[in-house]
Amino acid sequence: MNLPESINPRRDTRLDSYVDSYAQRTHGLTVSAVRALFSVANRPEVVSLAGGMPNITDLPRAALGAAMDRLITERGIQAMQYGSGQGEPFMREHIVEVMAEEGIQAHPDDIVITCGSQQALDLVTRTFCDPGDVVLAEAPSYVGAIGTFRAYQVQIVQIAMDDQGIVPQALREAMISLRALGKRVKFLYTIPNFQNPTGVTQTLERRREILAVAAETGLLVVEDNPYGLLTLEEAPIPALRSMEAERVIYLGSFSKTFAPGFRVGWVLAPHGVREKLTLAQEAATLSPPVFSQFAIATYLEQFDWRAQIDVFREMYRTRRDAMLHGLAEHMPAETTWTNPRGGFFVWVTLPEGLDSQAMLPRAVTARVAYVPGTAFFADGLGSRNMRLSYCFPTPERIIEGTRRLGEVLHSERELNETFGIGTTAMRYLDSSSSPAPDIS
Amino acid sequence: MNLPESINPRRDTRLDSYVDSYAQRTHGLTVSAVRALFSVANRPEVVSLAGGMPNITDLPRAALGAAMDRLITERGIQAMQYGSGQGEPFMREHIVEVMAEEGIQAHPDDIVITCGSQQALDLVTRTFCDPGDVVLAEAPSYVGAIGTFRAYQVQIVQIAMDDQGIVPQALREAMISLRALGKRVKFLYTIPNFQNPTGVTQTLERRREILAVAAETGLLVVEDNPYGLLTLEEAPIPALRSMEAERVIYLGSFSKTFAPGFRVGWVLAPHGVREKLTLAQEAATLSPPVFSQFAIATYLEQFDWRAQIDVFREMYRTRRDAMLHGLAEHMPAETTWTNPRGGFFVWVTLPEGLDSQAMLPRAVTARVAYVPGTAFFADGLGSRNMRLSYCFPTPERIIEGTRRLGEVLHSERELNETFGIGTTAMRYLDSSSSPAPDIS
Numbered sequence: 001m002n003l004p005e006s007i008n009p010r011r012d013t014r015l016d017s018y019v020d021s022y023a024q025r026t027h028g029l030t031v032s033a034v035r036a037l038f039s040v041a042n043r044p045e046v047v048s049l050a051g052g053m054p055n056i057t058d059l060p061r062a063a064l065g066a067a068m069d070r071l072i073t074e075r076g077i078q079a080m081q082y083g084s085g086q087g088e089p090f091m092r093e094h095i096v097e098v099m100a101e102e103g104i105q106a107h108p109d110d111i112v113i114t115c116g117s118q119q120a121l122d123l124v125t126r127t128f129c130d131p132g133d134v135v136l137a138e139a140p141s142y143v144g145a146i147g148t149f150r151a152y153q154v155q156i157v158q159i160a161m162d163d164q165g166i167v168p169q170a171l172r173e174a175m176i177s178l179r180a181l182g183k184r185v186k187f188l189y190t191i192p193n194f195q196n197p198t199g200v201t202q203t204l205e206r207r208r209e210i211l212a213v214a215a216e217t218g219l220l221v222v223e224d225n226p227y228g229l230l231t232l233e234e235a236p237i238p239a240l241r242s243m244e245a246e247r248v249i250y251l252g253s254f255s256k257t258f259a260p261g262f263r264v265g266w267v268l269a270p271h272g273v274r275e276k277l278t279l280a281q282e283a284a285t286l287s288p289p290v291f292s293q294f295a296i297a298t299y300l301e302q303f304d305w306r307a308q309i310d311v312f313r314e315m316y317r318t319r320r321d322a323m324l325h326g327l328a329e330h331m332p333a334e335t336t337w338t339n340p341r342g343g344f345f346v347w348v349t350l351p352e353g354l355d356s357q358a359m360l361p362r363a364v365t366a367r368v369a370y371v372p373g374t375a376f377f378a379d380g381l382g383s384r385n386m387r388l389s390y391c392f393p394t395p396e397r398i399i400e401g402t403r404r405l406g407e408v409l410h411s412e413r414e415l416n417e418t419f420g421i422g423t424t425a426m427r428y429l430d431s432s433s434s435p436a437p438d439i440s
Numbered sequence: 441m442n443l444p445e446s447i448n449p450r451r452d453t454r455l456d457s458y459v460d461s462y463a464q465r466t467h468g469l470t471v472s473a474v475r476a477l478f479s480v481a482n483r484p485e486v487v488s489l490a491g492g493m494p495n496i497t498d499l500p501r502a503a504l505g506a507a508m509d510r511l512i513t514e515r516g517i518q519a520m521q522y523g524s525g526q527g528e529p530f531m532r533e534h535i536v537e538v539m540a541e542e543g544i545q546a547h548p549d550d551i552v553i554t555c556g557s558q559q560a561l562d563l564v565t566r567t568f569c570d571p572g573d574v575v576l577a578e579a580p581s582y583v584g585a586i587g588t589f590r591a592y593q594v595q596i597v598q599i600a601m602d603d604q605g606i607v608p609q610a611l612r613e614a615m616i617s618l619r620a621l622g623k624r625v626k627f628l629y630t631i632p633n634f635q636n637p638t639g640v641t642q643t644l645e646r647r648r649e650i651l652a653v654a655a656e657t658g659l660l661v662v663e664d665n666p667y668g669l670l671t672l673e674e675a676p677i678p679a680l681r682s683m684e685a686e687r688v689i690y691l692g693s694f695s696k697t698f699a700p701g702f703r704v705g706w707v708l709a710p711h712g713v714r715e716k717l718t719l720a721q722e723a724a725t726l727s728p729p730v731f732s733q734f735a736i737a738t739y740l741e742q743f744d745w746r747a748q749i750d751v752f753r754e755m756y757r758t759r760r761d762a763m764l765h766g767l768a769e770h771m772p773a774e775t776t777w778t779n780p781r782g783g784f785f786v787w788v789t790l791p792e793g794l795d796s797q798a799m800l801p802r803a804v805t806a807r808v809a810y811v812p813g814t815a816f817f818a819d820g821l822g823s824r825n826m827r828l829s830y831c832f833p834t835p836e837r838i839i840e841g842t843r844r845l846g847e848v849l850h851s852e853r854e855l856n857e858t859f860g861i862g863t864t865a866m867r868y869l870d871s872s873s874s875p876a877p878d879i880s
Contacts, residue, residue, distance in 0.1 A: 056516075061516040068512055077496060081699070082701065246457070262731050285556055288703070
C-alpha cells in the first residue's frame with residue numbers, strides 16, 4: 001500500500017484573511033499532521049489500535065429503540081424542549097446513584113451536566129485558568145486535556161508517574177518549585193483509574209498520598225474518571241472524591257459505560273465552584289443536550305445498566321487479554337508495556353533507538369496504527385512510547401495488529417542496526433496533536 | 441399572592457473557598473436576581489410573557505418516536521458512537537439545503553455543527569476575542585449573546601437601531617470613534633430577522649447599507665438567524681450571508697424550526713475561520729451531540745419539514761395577533777410597541793416615569809411576567825422597555841397576560857401621579873441578567 005499525498009502536512013494554499021483578527025488563544029490551535037495520517041488509518045484494511053472509541057455493539061438496540069419511541073411519544077414535549085443550564089434534576093439524581101458505585105456520596109445540586117466530559121474539562125479550565133496559569137498533569141496525560149489546556153493558554157507541567165500513578169514526592173517538589181517561581185498552579189488534572197494513555201491505576205495508598213500532598217500544598221485536584229467502572233479485575237478502588245469532597249472536582253461520563261453519541265458527561269464540584277460552572281455552561285450552550293439526558297435517564301431506569309457494564313467488562317477483558325497475548329508473542333526483545341487492570345489502553349515502551357512518531361507512516365503502510373507517545377506530552381517527550389487501544393477491534397484483529405506491529409518493529413531495529421540509529425524513518429510529522437475523537 | 445423570600449438577591453452564607461483561584465473572566469459571572477424571580481414566574485398561575493421557548497406541541501410525536509425507534513435499531517451503532525468534531529457530513533449537507541431557503545449558497549465543508557447556536561456564539565467569540573476587544577451589537581441585543589461576550593471579557597458597544605434595524609450611520613460613526621481610540625473591533629453581532637428582543641427586521645435596503653459600511657470599515661459580521669424561517673407575513677428577506685460570503689459568519693439553529701432539546705446549531709464561516717472553529721469545537725466537546733444529528737437528519741429526510749414550518753408559522757401568527765390585539769386593548773396611553781413580522785417577540789416602550797425592572801416584582805404578584813429591557817443592554821439602559829414573548833402561551837393566555845400587565849401599568853401610573861415619579865417600586869434588582877434559557 002502506498003501512502004497517499006494527503007498524509008503530508010497540510011499546506012493549504014488558500015490564504016486566511018482573518019489571521020490578524022484571531023484571539024491570542026487561537027494561534028496555538030493548529031491542525032496536526034497526525035490527523036491526516038489517521039484518515040488513512042481508518043481504512044478497513046488497517047488494524048487501528050489508535051482509536052479510543054468504545055465498542056457499543058453489545059447494547060440492546062431494539063429494546064433501546066422501543067424505549068426511545070415511548071419517550072418521544074409520551075414525554076417528547078419536555079424531552080425536546082430547552083432544559084436547565086445545570087442539567088435536568090432527574091439526570092443529576094441518577095448520576096448520584098452511578099457515582100455511589102465508586103464510593104462517592106454527593107448531592108444532585110452539586111452536579112453540572114456537560115456535553116461529554118470533554119466539556120466538563122473545558123468549563124473547569126475556563127472557570128479557573130487565566131493565560132500563563134499552570135495546570136499539573138500526569139506524564140503522560142490525555143491528549144484531549146492537553147488540547148483544552150492549550151486552548152486556554154495554560155502552562156502544562158507534567159509530573160512523573162510510576163506503575164502506581166503519580167509519584168507523590170515529584171508532585172510535592174513540582175509544587176515547591178513552581179511556587180518559588182511565583183507561578184499560579186490552578187489544579188492537578190489526574191485520571192486515577194486505567195489512565196489514558198498508560199492504563200496505570202493509582203493504588204489506594206497512592207491516592208491517600210496524593211491527597212495528602214494536595215492538602216499540604218493547597219492544591220485543587222480535578223479527578224477525571226471515565227473508565228472507573230470498566231474494571232477488569234478486582235472491585236473499583238474508591239475515587240479520590242470519595243475520600244476528600246472539598247478539594248476534589250470530579251468529572252464523569254456515560255461515554256464508556258453506555259454510549260458516547262449522546263454526549264453526556266458531568267462535573268461534581270464544591271458548591272461555590274458548581275455555581276460558577278453553571279453560569280459558564282449557560283454562556284456556553286444555554287443548556288447541555290436535553291434529549292440526551294432524557295434518553296440516558298430512560299436507559300438507567302428501564303434497563304439493567306449494571307448488568308450491561310458486566311457485559312462490557314467481559315468483552316473488554318477478552319480484548320485486553322488478546323492484546324497482552326499478542327504483545328508477548330510478537331514484540332521484539334527490550335520492548336516493555338503496562339498491564340492494565342481496566343479501561344482501554346496499553347502503553348508500550350520501545351527499545352532504544354526507535355521513534356514511534358517517525359515510524360508511524362511505516363506502520364500504517366504495514367496496515368497497523370497506534371498513537372505515538374509524543375501526543376500525550378506537552379513538551380515533545382514520549383518518542384519511545386506508543387499507546388495501543390484494545391477497546392474497538394475484535395480480539396482476532398488485535399492479535400493480527402500486534403503481529404504487524406511486531407514486524408514493523410523488527411524491521412526498524414534491523415535497519416537501525418545496519419545504518420545507525422534514527423536514520424530510517426520519515427521525520428516530518430510534527431509533535432502537536434489535536435484531540436480528534438479517533439485518537440482520544 | 442405574596443412573593444417568597446427566594447426572590448431576594450441570593451446571599452449565600454456558605455463561603456466559596458475558591459474565590460481567589462478563579463480566572464479573571466469568572467469574576468464577571470454572577471447570578472442575577474431576575475433569575476430567582478423567574479422561578480416564581482414559572483408557576484402555572486403566572487402568565488409568562490418572558491420565556492423564549494418555542495411551542496413544539498404541534499410536532500408529530502408518535503411518528504417521530506417510531507422514526508427514532510428505527511434509527512436506533514438500524515443505525516444505532518453509528519448514531520450512538522463518537523462523531524466528527526466538525527459535525528457529521530450528512531448533517532452538514534442537510535444544513536446547506538435548509539440555508540438555501542433563505543438564499544444562501546454554501547458548501548458543507550464550511551459548516552461546523554454546535555451544541556445549539558449558543559455554542560456557535562461561544563466558539564466564534566473564543567476564536568476572535570481577547571479580553572478588552574470590542575464587539576458591536578444592536579441596542580438592544582440578545583441577552584445570551586451579551587452573557588457570552590461578557591464571559592470572554594469583551595467590551596460590548598451597542599449601536600442604535602430604528603424600525604428597520606441598525607442605523608448604518610451610527611455603525612459607521614462607532615467604527616470611526618473606536619478605531620480612533622485604538623480599540624480592536626472584532627465583529628458586529630446582528631440578528632437581522634425578527635430580532636431578539638425587539639422583533640424588528642432589517643429591510644433589504646438596510647442590509648445592503650450595513651454590508652457597505654462593513655466593507656468600507658473592514659468589519660466582520662456575525663449574522664445570527666434562529667428565527668428567519670418563522671416569517672409571519674411575506675417571504676424571507678435574503679440573509680446577509682447570501683449577499684456577502686467572505687465577510688459574514690452565519691449562525692443557524694434547529695431550535696425554533698424543529699426542537700431545541702436536541703441542541704443542534706451551526707456556524708457557516710469562511711474556510712480559514714471554519715478550520716479554527718473546528719479545532720475549538722474539538723477542544724470544547726470532542727464532537728457536538730452525535731445522536732441529535734442523526735435524529736434531526738432523520739426528521740429532515742422522513743418528514744415534510746417545510747410543511748411543519750408552515751404549521752408553526754400559522755400557530756405563531758395567531759399568537760402574535762393575539763398579543764398585538766391585547767396590547768391595543770389594554771396598554772395605557774403613551775405606551776408603544778413594535779409590530780413584528782415574524783419570530784417570537786414584541787418590544788414595548790413604557791410611558792415616561794415607569795421602570796420595567798423595578799416594576800417586575802409587582803407584575804409577578806399580579807401573575808404576569810416579562811423580561812425587563814435592561815437585560816438586553818450591557819450598560820443599564822432599557823428601563824422603560826420590556827420584551828414580551830408570544831411564542832409559548834396560548835392566545836387566550838396571551839390576551840389575559842396583556843390584560844394583567846395593563847392593570848399593573850395603569851396602577852403604576854396612578855401611583856406615580858400621586859406620589860411622584862419613580863418612588864413606588866422595589867429597586868433591589870440588579871441589572872446584569874444571566875442568560876437562563878427561560879429568558880433567552
